[in-house]
Structure formats: structure tokens, C-alpha cells
Amino acid sequence: MHMSDALLSPTVGGALWAGTIGTIVYCARKLKEKMDEKMIPLMGVLGAFIFAGQMINFTIPGTGSSGHIGGGMLLAILLGPYSAFLVIASVLMVQALFFADGGLLALGANIWNLGIYPCFIAYPLIYRTIVRQKISPRRITIATILSVVIGLQLGALSVVLETKMSGITELPLSTFLLLMQPIHLAIGLIEGFATAGIVIYVRTLRPDIVEDLEGVKALSSSGSLKKVLVVMAVLAVITGSAFSWFASTYPDGLEWSIEKIYGKPEISEKENPIKKSLSKLQEKTAVLPDYSFPSKGEEEAKPSWPAVDPGTSFAGFIGGIMVLVLIFIFGIGIKYIRKHKEKT
Amino acid sequence: MTFDSEYFNLGYLDTLSYKDTFVHRLDPRVKLFVSFIFILFVVSFPKYELSGLMPFFIYPVFLLTAGDIPLKAIVKKVLFVSPFAIFIGIFNPLIDTNVIIKLFGVPVTGGWVSFFSIIVKFILTVSTALLLIAVTSFPGICEALERLKLPKIFVVQLLFLYRYLFVLFEETLRMVRAREARSFGKKGKEMKTFIRLVSVLLIKSVERAERIYQAMLSRGFRGEIKVLKIHSLRLQDVLFAIFSVIIFYAFRNFDIVSLIGETLRSFFR
Numbered sequence: 386m387h388m389s390d391a392l393l394s395p396t397v398g399g400a401l402w403a404g405t406i407g408t409i410v411y412c413a414r415k416l417k418e419k420m421d422e423k424m425i426p427l428m429g430v431l432g433a434f435i436f437a438g439q440m441i442n443f444t445i446p447g448t449g450s451s452g453h454i455g456g457g458m459l460l461a462i463l464l465g466p467y468s469a470f471l472v473i474a475s476v477l478m479v480q481a482l483f484f485a486d487g488g489l490l491a492l493g494a495n496i497w498n499l500g501i502y503p504c505f506i507a508y509p510l511i512y513r514t515i516v517r518q519k520i521s522p523r524r525i526t527i528a529t530i531l532s533v534v535i536g537l538q539l540g541a542l543s544v545v546l547e548t549k550m551s552g553i554t555e556l557p558l559s560t561f562l563l564l565m566q567p568i569h570l571a572i573g574l575i576e577g578f579a580t581a582g583i584v585i586y587v588r589t590l591r592p593d594i595v596e597d598l599e600g601v602k603a604l605s606s607s608g609s610l611k612k613v614l615v616v617m618a619v620l621a622v623i624t625g626s627a628f629s630w631f632a633s634t635y636p637d638g639l640e641w642s643i644e645k646i647y648g649k650p651e652i653s654e655k656e657n658p659i660k661k662s663l664s665k666l667q668e669k670t671a672v673l674p675d676y677s678f679p680s681k682g683e684e685e686a687k688p689s690w691p692a693v694d695p696g697t698s699f700a701g702f703i704g705g706i707m708v709l710v711l712i713f714i715f716g717i718g719i720k721y722i723r724k725h726k727e728k729t
Numbered sequence: 730m731t732f733d734s735e736y737f738n739l740g741y742l743d744t745l746s747y748k749d750t751f752v753h754r755l756d757p758r759v760k761l762f763v764s765f766i767f768i769l770f771v772v773s774f775p776k777y778e779l780s781g782l783m784p785f786f787i788y789p790v791f792l793l794t795a796g797d798i799p800l801k802a803i804v805k806k807v808l809f810v811s812p813f814a815i816f817i818g819i820f821n822p823l824i825d826t827n828v829i830i831k832l833f834g835v836p837v838t839g840g841w842v843s844f845f846s847i848i849v850k851f852i853l854t855v856s857t858a859l860l861l862i863a864v865t866s867f868p869g870i871c872e873a874l875e876r877l878k879l880p881k882i883f884v885v886q887l888l889f890l891y892r893y894l895f896v897l898f899e900e901t902l903r904m905v906r907a908r909e910a911r912s913f914g915k916k917g918k919e920m921k922t923f924i925r926l927v928s929v930l931l932i933k934s935v936e937r938a939e940r941i942y943q944a945m946l947s948r949g950f951r952g953e954i955k956v957l958k959i960h961s962l963r964l965q966d967v968l969f970a971i972f973s974v975i976i977f978y979a980f981r982n983f984d985i986v987s988l989i990g991e992t993l994r995s996f997f998r
Contacts, residue, residue: 389814390854391847395773406879413880425882425954426945427938429889430897434934437897441905441930443923444915451918454927475887479894482862482870483739485806487813488854489861490768553776553847554817555824555840582924587931594935701780702832704990708783712790719794723750 387480388495388544390488394551401547402493408501409474412467424468431460432472436479445575452575457503458533459580462512466504473500494547502539507532522585529584530577537573541565740895742859745798746866752796756966757865757873763788763973764861770977771853776843777829780987782850784980788973789856796864803863807855818847867891872958885954893937901930 390398416424435456442451456476460469474496480486487495515528545561548554554561587594746753752760767788774781793800825840862870868888875884904926908917979985 391814391851395769413882416882423942425886426941428886430893430934430938432890433893433897437901438927440901441926444918471883475890485855485859489858555821583928586924586928591932700987700990703993704986705780705783707989708986712786716790716794
């Protein structure tokens with residue numbers, strides 16, 4: 386359920402990046418307060434372990450197809466929320482760069498979707514509350530499955546909302562939800578079951594590892610989690626609204642293209658040359674297209690794309706092919722220059 | 730099996746990043762910045778834009794050719810990638826059936842246009858991410874992150890992760906091979922075996938981390954890790970950044986494609 390660059394608008398992607406970076410800085414600060422130096426190599430190696438562990442596949446019961454674990458919740462249980470969040474962010478970063486899972490802009494959204502919910506909602510509110518009173522295999526199993534399922538459901542819900550807010554897909558919200566949530570319920574149950582099994586098995590083999598890690602975790606997670614949630618919520622709202630404001634002060638991408646097609650902006654601007662040139666300037670600086678929640682009314686208004694002059698779109702078609710050919714020649718040119726240079 | 734090929738590919742991209750070309754020599758911060766701006770420009774296009782995206786192919790093509798990266802390596806990876814965007818995008822042609830253009834008399838619906846727009850954006854952004862790592866190297870990216878003032882703990886454990894990725898991959902490869910050698914057909918992949926295998930790998934990893942920590946201590950580690958800084962911002966880095974951003978800006982805001990198309994059309998008349 387990796388989010389993809391192609392489905393995000395700059396506003397949504399940017400806001401989630403801001404929230405993600407804020408959380409990374411916050412976690413790092415929290416860890417610095419009561420830093421156990423041993424944690425640094427442990428975090429790095431466990432990050433690598435998540436990758437390696439994903440290479441081991443298993444048969445999904447009842448289906449015959451094979452799957453692997455995501456491992457976010459496992460990290461939260463072993464390392465505590467702050468370290469786990471940093472490791473999840475790192476794992477996703479390597480995935481984005483080497484496996485091209487999602488892309489660079491979507492990386493912020495992916496860290497948010499797969500990191501925030503297991504580390505700061507499912508782990509403290511579900512796992513810890515259940516396991517705190519008494520640690521037993523049954524309690525661990527129930528707590529793990531429940532928190533993995535809830536974490537994944539929230540993540541999947543976020544993917545739906547982010548895509549919807551970016552306004553790229555035509556899928557109605559309800560269909561989209563029906564498509565995403567049940568699949569991730571099934572994934573969550575399997576992942577939760579596997580994670581619980583691993584936690585319990587490691588406890589029986591090397592109880593000191595789990596105990597040890599739980600000791601570290603107790604130290605590092607003693608801060609008030611409510612504060613984290615509040616800070617994050619405020620951060621999200623501020624960045625979101627700041628970005629939206631920024632986006633809405635620039636003309637809409639749609640308006641801009643309509644204007645281009647008809648060649649004339651609104652009539653009143655004709656009378657005022659200064660205002661006209663100002664708005665021209667504004668058009669030219671429109672990097673972020675207008676952004677708003679796709680409300681019902683707007684949805685109805687939008688699809689009536691203006692009847693495009695067939696000549697214009699034909700020109701676009703030919704022009705597009707021409708540009709690709711030019712870029713191809715450009716590429717061959719650079720290759721040629723490189724080869725030539727090597728010879729001399 | 731995908732395992733071996735994935736492992737090979739990771740190492741392959743790493744090998745490519747040690748080449749010495751103009752783009753490889755650029756400061757990692759600059760490459761990170763330009764690539765990020767590039768992606769922002771690409772995704773800022775409205776959903777019905779298709780032709781306007783075409784000029785943006787120049788950036789990945791530039792990285793590919795100037796960085797001497799084999800085209801096959803990138804294309805294979807882009808095709809291999811989990812196509813969540815395509816899965817979501819394919820619904821557009823089914824739902825949005827308003828005809829917006831007629832090309833050679835064939836009506837094209839808005840859904841198809843927005844679907845191909847998603848595909849083109851997907852190819853542009855994904856290939857740029859892969860090319861970025863192929864011309865920068867992962868330690869280079871980490872250096873850039875550290876200098877962009879991301880927390881040191883984060884950067885240092887990221888470097889650890891990368892370093893031990895290859896070690897643990899080899900370890901896992903041996904374990905998976907051992908499992909396959911001892912099992913027949915679909916056997917050996919049950920949940921029970923899986924849990925034990927992963928648990929052993931986890932314990933091995935934790936023990937390795939303990940040994941690493943002891944090795945660090947015996948080499949004088951006192952809680953401070955220095956990240957290697959090789960690169961410095963030179964004139965060509967600044968020029969590359971400015972030049973790229975100007976080009977992206979021009980491509981985004983001036984309709985070059987229609988201009989070329991119109992010129993061609995009037996030429997043929």
C-alpha cells in the first residue's frame with residue numbers, strides 16, 4: 386500500500402513531509418535525552434533485519450500464495466516508539482531509493498502512514514495497555530494482532546484520504562474505501578499473527594533480549610505520549626493550512642488552462658493593465674495548483690471539461706511527440722560527447 | 730526467485746554509484762534538491778495534463794546519459810515496481826467517460842487522458858528516484874541529509890542500516906537456501922517454520938549489533954560519530970541547480986509543446 390508520487394498533489398505531499406520531518410526531529414530529540422549508546426548500532430542492524438526478514442516468505446494460510454511481513458509493529462515492540470519510528474523511516478527511505486517503491490515526494494506520506502500509526506497510536510494505546518498489567522503469551526498475541534490491524538487500517542484509510550485530497554483519482558470515496566480496508570484487514574490479521582509468533586518465540590529463546598529491550602524502551606518512552614499526539618496534530622493542522630493558503634493564493638491550474646484555451650482572462654481585467662500584468666505574473670509563478678477538498682458541488686462542476694478545439698489538442702499531440710524525439714536526440718548527443726571525451 | 734535478483738539489483742545500483750562522471754561529482758545536496766524540485770513540478774500538473782509533461786523527460790534522460798547509467802537497469806526496475814498508482818489510475822477510464830479530445834477522429838475520454846497522465850508522472854518520478862541513487866550513492870545521500878541538518882542519530886543509524894543490509898542479506902540468503910534444500914515443493918513455508926526462521930534471524934541480528942557495539946567501544950567510541958564529508962559546494966553545483974530550476978520553471982509555465990506543435994502544423998499547411 387505504498388503511496389505513489391503520481392497520485393499526490395504537491396500540497397498533500399509537502400504537508401505530510403513537513404509532519405514527517407517534524408516527527409523525526411522530535412523522536413531524535415527524545416532519544417538524545419536518555420540516550421543509550423547501544424541503541425545506535427541496534428537500530429541500524431534491526432533496520433537491515435527488516436529488509437532481510439522481508440526476503441523470507443511464507444504461505445498465506447488458506448490461499449496458497451506467499452507473503453512477507455512489513456515489520457513496523459515488531460520494531461515498535463522491540464525498540465519502543467521513538468527508535469522504531471526512526472528505523473521505519475529509514476527502511477522506507479531505502480525502499481524508495483533502491484526499489485523505487487513510491488517515490489521521493491510520496492516518501493513523506495509513506496513514513497506517515499506506516500510509521501505514525503503503529504508507533505504513536507497502536508503501540509502506546511493498544512499494545513502497552515493490554516500487556517502492561519501482565520505479560521503472557523496470550524496477552525501478547527491479542528495485543529499484537531489488535532495493534533497491527535488497527536495500525537494498518539489507519540494507514541490504509543490515510544492512503545485513501547491522501548489520494549482523494551490530491552484529486553487525481555476518479556474513484557468515489559466509498560468504492561475506494563471498500564477496495565482498501567478489507568484487504569488491509571486480511572493483511573493485518575496475518576501480519577499480526579506472524580508478529581506475535583516472532584515476539585513470543587524470541588522471548589522463549591532469548592528472554593534477555595526482549596527484557597533488555599523492554600528496559601530500554603521503558604526508559605525512552607517515559608515521556609508523555611499525549612504531548613506527542615498534541616504536538617503532531619497541531620503541526621499537521623498548521624502545515625496543512627499554511628500549504629492550503631499558499632496554494633489558494635495562486636490561480637487554479639484548471640482556470641489557468643481554460644484561460645489559455647480561450648486566450649482571454651476575465652473581462653474586467655482588460656480595463657486595468659496593471660492588474661492584468663500582475664495576474665499574468667501570478668499565473669507564471671503558479672507552481673502549486675489550487676487545492677481544496679473535493680466537495681460534492683465541486684465534483685459536479687468539474688467534469689464538464691470545456692469543449693477543446695480539436696486543432697489545439699492535435700497540436701499538443703504532435704508537439705508532445707516532437708519534444709520526446711528532441712529529448713531522445715539530446716540523450717544520444719550527451720552519450721556521443723561522453724564517448725568522444727573518453728577517447729581524447 | 731525474486732530474492733536473488735533483488736539482492737543483485739541493490740548491489741548493482743550501489744556499483745553504478747561509484748562511477749566518476751559530471752553528475753556523480755555534483756554535490757549530493759544539489760542533486761537531492763534538484764530532484765525534489767523536479768518531482769514537485771511534475772506532480773503540480775493538473776490531472777488532465779499530458780502533453781505538458783513531455784518536456785520533463787529531459788531530466789531523467791540527462792541523468793541517465795550524463796551519468797553513464799545503462800538504460801536497461803532503470804527500465805527493468807520501473808517495470809518491476811509495485812504498480813499501486815496504475816491499480817488506482819485504471820479506474821479513471823472506467824468512471825470518467827466524458828470525451829474531451831478527438832484524435833484522428835477517435836474520441837478520447839477524460840479518464841484515459843488522466844490515466845496516462847498518472848502513468849507518465851509515475852515513470853518520471855520513479856525513474857528520477859532510481860537515477861538519483863545511481864548517480865549519488867547512499868552514503869552520499871546520508872552526507873547530504875546530515876548537512877541539511879537532519880538529526881545525527883537518524884543519519885548515523887541510516888548509515889548502519891545500509892552497511893549491514895548486505896551482510897544480513899547474505900545471511901538470509903543462506904538461511905532461505907537451507908530451508909529450500911530441506912523442503913519439498915510448498916513445504917517449509919508454513920507459518921510455524923517462518924516464525925522460527927525470522928526469530929532466529931532477529932536474534933542473530935541483535936547479537937551482531939551487540940558485537941558491533943563492543944567493537945566500537947574497543948576502538949574508542951564515546952557516543953560521538955563523525956559522518957564523512959567529502960563534497961563541498963562548488964560553482965558548478967550552484968550553476969547546475971539554478972539552471973535546472975529555471976528550465977523546470979519554463980517547462981511548467983510556458984506551453985512549449987503546443988508551440989512546437991502549432992509551428993509544425995503551420996509548416997505543413
